[in-house]
Amino acid sequence: xxxxxxxxxxxxxxxxxxGRLPRWAPWALLGFALFVAVVLFAMLNAGGDVSEFNIAxxxxxxxxxxxxxxxxxxxxxxxxxxxxxxxMTGLVATAFLxxxxxxxxxxxxxVVNGIQRFDAEFFSFSMRNIAGEGGxxxxxxxxxxxxxxxxxxxxxxxxxMTSIYLVEYGRGRIARAITFLVDVMTGIPSIVxxxxxxxxxxxxxxxxxxxxxxxxxxxxxxxIPVVVRGSxxxxxxxxxxxxxxxxxxxxxxxxxxxxxxxPTAIAGITTSVMLAxxxxxxxxxxxxxTVGIVPNMNLNMFDGQMATLPVFAYxxxxxxxxxxxxxxxxxxxxxxxxxxxxxxxxxxxxxxxxVFAPKMTGR
Numbered sequence: 001x002x003x004x005x006x007x008x009x010x011x012x013x014x015x016x017x018x019g020r021l022p023r024w025a026p027w028a029l030l031g032f033a034l035f036v037a038v039v040l041f042a043m044l045n046a047g048g049d050v051s052e053f054n055i056a057x058x059x060x061x062x063x064x065x066x067x068x069x070x071x072x073x074x075x076x077x078x079x080x081x082x083x084x085x086x087x088m089t090g091l092v093a094t095a096f097l098x099x100x101x102x103x104x105x106x107x108x109x110x111v112v113n114g115i116q117r118f119d120a121e122f123f124s125f126s127m128r129n130i131a132g133e134g135g136x137x138x139x140x141x142x143x144x145x146x147x148x149x150x151x152x153x154x155x156x157x158x159x160x161m162t163s164i165y166l167v168e169y170g171r172g173r174i175a176r177a178i179t180f181l182v183d184v185m186t187g188i189p190s191i192v193x194x195x196x197x198x199x200x201x202x203x204x205x206x207x208x209x210x211x212x213x214x215x216x217x218x219x220x221x222x223x224i225p226v227v228v229r230g231s232x233x234x235x236x237x238x239x240x241x242x243x244x245x246x247x248x249x250x251x252x253x254x255x256x257x258x259x260x261x262x263p264t265a266i267a268g269i270t271t272s273v274m275l276a277x278x279x280x281x282x283x284x285x286x287x288x289x290t291v292g293i294v295p296n297m298n299l300n301m302f303d304g305q306m307a308t309l310p311v312f313a314y315x316x317x318x319x320x321x322x323x324x325x326x327x328x329x330x331x332x333x334x335x336x337x338x339x340x341x342x343x344x345x346x347x348x349x350x351x352x353x354x355v356f357a358p359k360m361t362g363r
Contacts, residue, residue, distance in 0.1 A: 020082075021074060021077055021078060021082075025073070026070060026086065029066060029070055030062070030066050032069075033061075033062045033063075033065035033066040033069060034062045036062075037059070037061040037062040037065060040058075040061065041054055041057060041058045063094050066090060067087055067090050067091070070083070070086050070087060070090060071084075071086070071087050074086045074087075107339070110332065110335050113329075114332040114336030115336065116329050116333070117329045117330055117332065117333030118333060118336065118337075121134065121135070121136050122137060122333055122337075123137075123138055123141070124136060124138055125138060126138055126295060126296050126297050126307075127139070127295035127296075127307075129295075130295070132321060132322060132326055133323065134326075135330065136330075137307075137309065137312055137333065137334050137337065138297065139295070139296060139297040139298070139306075140308055140309045140311075140312035141309060141337060141341075142297065142299060143306040143307045143309075144281065144308045144309040144310070144338070145341070146212060146299065146301055146306070147212050147216050147219065147301070147306065147308055148216075148219065148277060148281050150213060150215075150216030150301060151215075151216040151217075151219035151220045151223055151280060152223070152273070152277060153216075154217065154220040155219075155220040155223035155224045155227055155276065156273055158220075158224055159223070159224045159227025159228045159231060159276075160227065160269065162182070162224075163227070163229075163231035163232040163235055164231075164235065165178075166178060166179065166228075166232050167236055168235075168253070168261075182225045182229060183225070183229075185221070185224065185225040186226065186229065190218075190222055190280075190283045190285050190286050191285040193218045193221040194218045194285055194286025194288070195289060196221065197214050197221070198214065201214055210289075210290060210291055210292040210304075210305045211290075211291070211302055211304065212291055212300070212301030212306040213301045213302055214291060215287045215291035215306070217290075218286035218289075219286065219287075223276040223279065223280050226272070226276035226279055227272060227276045230271075230272025230273075230275060230276070231265075234265040234268035234269055235265055235269075242260050242261070242264060243256055243260065243261065246259070246260045266353065270349050271349065271350075273349070274349040277345060278342050278345075278346070281338065281342060282338055282342075283310060284310040284311055284313075284314050287308050287310060288311050291311065292305035292306070293308075293311050294306065294307050295307070309334045309337060309338045309341075310338065312330075313330075313332075313334035313335050313338070314331075316328070316330045316331035316334065317331040
């Protein structure tokens, strides 16, 4: 029996004459547009300070030249439909870069200014008996973690059970009313949540009361609607076939929700919870009203004021002492610490979602 050899034809070489642009052509055109824009703005800034070079203007001119050039070249070498596709791709990429630039600029500014106070003293000392240089934010870090943890413990069960009710049980006017109220709560300003909790405790305990648990309750008012809306959408995309298979085996509805629906959506629910935590962990106004600020460590959420990173950063920047640079450096350090806490929490959430997500096994 003779062996048959199947030869695979090599793909045709793409060039400007084959009706399709080679892969390097758009990048070469983008580089040429950037070169022209840099030369143009350098000529306009001839004799001036290099630091005054208009980078934003050069980038705008680069994208305009690129989009015009790729439209002309693609229309000649390819077709008009290809040209429109490449122009739209360039516009989408430009919009993405424009949206990304503020984030990069923010992170760069916070890291450059905050790294100056990222030392052992910053993470091991409070501001007790500190005037001027020195001190740290360990009391604010612990306060932020405790207040946010309290808000999470309050918000996640309430928000998750509300979303389960809306998806699995809710029908008619009650479900529509709950959905409407959740949507309204999503747009509540944070200062309103703080005023609400402060007013409630002023009536129950007395005016001027400030405690850590008040801050947790204020943040939970902001967290609950985010958890409800996120979890609701994720529970809705769980296939009904999984529920029906469980019912066919005689499993009651509540156990189906616990054993089938929730494990299937656990990865997305964890992400939704993390988005809610990220939404509230940097809030300043409600914590300023409900928790206050103290220079020393206080880990009792039910007795006295506590320090939190957002309020600590605000007070350091708003009311600097002498020398003012020390206060501003502590404010930037607190901002960087807050960003790092959010990043660590998101990484932990991804790890939890990966561990507890349902495993797909193949034969």
